[in-house]
Amino acid sequence: MPEVPRKLPELEPLTAFFWTSGADGVLRIQRCGACGRWQHPPQPRCHVCHSEDVAPAPVSGRGTVKTFTINRQAWTPALQEPFVFAAIELAEQPELYVLSNVSGPVEAVHSGMPVQVFFERREDVWLPLFSAEASDA
Amino acid sequence: MPDLPERNVRITGIGQSQVGRPSPKSPLQLTMDAALEAIADAGLRLSDIDGIVNYPVKSSEGGGISPVSAGETMTALGLQCNWLASGSHEGPGHMAAIFEAILAISAGLCRHVLVFRSVAQAQARLSSRESTLLAGSRSRVDGNNAWTVPFNALSPANLWALFAQAYFDKYGYGPEQLGWVAVNGRCNAALNPNAIYRDPITIDDYLTARMISTPLRLYDCDTHIDGSTALIVSAADAARDCRNPPIHIEAIGLTLGGLGYGIHRGDFTCIEAERAGAMLWSRTDLKPRDVDVMQIYDGFSIHTVLWTEALQLVGKGEALAFFDGGERIALTGELPMNTGGGQLSAGRFHGYGHTYEACIQLWGRGGARQVSDAKVSAVCNGGYGYGALLLRTD
Numbered sequence: 001m002p003e004v005p006r007k008l009p010e011l012e013p014l015t016a017f018f019w020t021s022g023a024d025g026v027l028r029i030q031r032c033g034a035c036g037r038w039q040h041p042p043q044p045r046c047h048v049c050h051s052e053d054v055a056p057a058p059v060s061g062r063g064t065v066k067t068f069t070i071n072r073q074a075w076t077p078a079l080q081e082p083f084v085f086a087a088i089e090l091a092e093q094p095e096l097y098v099l100s101n102v103s104g105p106v107e108a109v110h111s112g113m114p115v116q117v118f119f120e121r122r123e124d125v126w127l128p129l130f131s132a133e134a135s136d137a
Numbered sequence: 138m139p140d141l142p143e144r145n146v147r148i149t150g151i152g153q154s155q156v157g158r159p160s161p162k163s164p165l166q167l168t169m170d171a172a173l174e175a176i177a178d179a180g181l182r183l184s185d186i187d188g189i190v191n192y193p194v195k196s197s198e199g200g201g202i203s204p205v206s207a208g209e210t211m212t213a214l215g216l217q218c219n220w221l222a223s224g225s226h227e228g229p230g231h232m233a234a235i236f237e238a239i240l241a242i243s244a245g246l247c248r249h250v251l252v253f254r255s256v257a258q259a260q261a262r263l264s265s266r267e268s269t270l271l272a273g274s275r276s277r278v279d280g281n282n283a284w285t286v287p288f289n290a291l292s293p294a295n296l297w298a299l300f301a302q303a304y305f306d307k308y309g310y311g312p313e314q315l316g317w318v319a320v321n322g323r324c325n326a327a328l329n330p331n332a333i334y335r336d337p338i339t340i341d342d343y344l345t346a347r348m349i350s351t352p353l354r355l356y357d358c359d360t361h362i363d364g365s366t367a368l369i370v371s372a373a374d375a376a377r378d379c380r381n382p383p384i385h386i387e388a389i390g391l392t393l394g395g396l397g398y399g400i401h402r403g404d405f406t407c408i409e410a411e412r413a414g415a416m417l418w419s420r421t422d423l424k425p426r427d428v429d430v431m432q433i434y435d436g437f438s439i440h441t442v443l444w445t446e447a448l449q450l451v452g453k454g455e456a457l458a459f460f461d462g463g464e465r466i467a468l469t470g471e472l473p474m475n476t477g478g479g480q481l482s483a484g485r486f487h488g489y490g491h492t493y494e495a496c497i498q499l500w501g502r503g504g505a506r507q508v509s510d511a512k513v514s515a516v517c518n519g520g521y522g523y524g525a526l527l528l529r530t531d
């Protein structure tokens with residue numbers, strides 16, 4: 001199957017860490033050193049306590065599908081296959097959302113579904129994508 | 138109530154070009170059609186217009202989203218304005234031009250302002266069908282769009298679908314209820330000669346139409362057109378000389394914020410527009426129950442759900458129960474919605490169709506789609522910048 005076409009993100013000063021974090025297989029999210037809160041997208045200061053002491057910190061990469069959509073419209077000729085676009089609520093904090101795709105059969109995706117991150121490398125970007133969390137059983 | 142700038146002005150005239158998909162006329166011609174109609178409707182001469190503002194600033198990009206500037210319109214009409222501006226995206230969305238006109242008149246800079254909004258998105262699609270988000274020469278995406286485009290969320294439909302799904306999951310509703318937004322709009326558009334889609338649809342037509350991005354189907358999405366809408370906003374004392382009984386802007390509300398722009402708050406079942414609703418009602422003694430007719434932004438059907446709740450016209454989680462079956466939002470219902478068809482069926486006049494239609498109703502010009510005894514109308518626009526108006530008759 002041909003590779004899914006993607007327009008890649010620019011690596012900007014504030015966000016480059018997020019797009020390259022997967023190089024060592026770990027997702028990182030900005031965290032405040034003063035109050036401990038996580039925030040995404042990254043900001044120059046903590047959006048709650050306004051401390052400048054914010055830095056990327058590793059997260060578990062686990063979360064749940066907060067809400068999702070199965071795209072059926074081919075917005076470009078190459079984009080024929082249905083795919084899932086979702087808001088993932090990371091396990092670390094309520095309402096800590098990352099927008100991404102959920103891989104696997106589109107019909108299996110539902111709100112509340114546990115997922116975990118994996119990375120798809122394109123050029124100098126490691127896109128954080130998600131799939132159903134492997135069951136422990 | 139302190140001195141509110143919106144109380145210093147009145148709406149005195151409206152105009153709208155013929156809708157096209159595509160239009161044989163240029164965007165500037167369409168703009169002049171709407172402007173001349175609005176000026177004549179107010180009973181004014183061109184020499185009376187001393188201010189002009191449009192939304193948003195002219196752009197050659199964006200697929201025809203704003204093809205005409207305030208300056209070239211002023212020149213083309215031979216106006217001599219004391220004040221000229223364009224409303225910014227970074228504000229109350231589409232309402233920015235109206236709000237700026239209010240402020241300019243309140244500041245004494247001008248007395249009769251031509252406000253317009255022109256779009257040429259149908260013409261633009263003749264030359265490129267590429268998603269606006271992919272357009273341009275840059276090979277990579279930056280800014281806020283970097284959070285969505287790499288994941289192939291190439292349409293706002295994908296983002297608003299997230300809200301629709303979350304709303305369905307939380308409150309237990311589905312397409313059988315949401316579909317009435319589209320059915321209602323089409324019913325009303327059938328009675329609007331300038332609507333782009335006028336053939337009625339049934340709830341079955343809605344449910345069997347093709348899926349765009351679950352749970353949003355074809356008729357949940359508005360449609361691009363070419364066209365222009367103009368309003369004349371006048372100083373309250375100057376409005377007395379105009380032809381129409383002036384329409385009062387009882388209150389305004391605005392805010393900004395949305396998915397992909399900064400940190401997302403909430404569970405995807407409400408929008409930041411709640412703050413616009415709170416601001417609106419804090420500026421008037423009128424209450425939500427006083428609203429006779431509502432013109433609710435419907436770039437996507439789900440906007441009407443989120444906006445009617447944000448404006449407190451229905452309770453939280455109650456919008457789809459209110460819309461279900463279509464009776465309560467019909468022309469003869471307790472709170473008629475999008476009486477000209479909204480953007481879903483009348484076409485994407487991009488917010489200004491809603492304010493135009495509110496004036497049509499308050500002036501009793503709706504003909505077959507006239508709501509009886511319409512004296513107060515709520516109007517709202519936007520899915521990122523949010524603006525709301527409460528309009529009333531003289």
Ligand SMILES: [Zn+2]
Pocket residue numbers: 032033034035036037046047048049050051
């Ligand atoms: Zn903090």
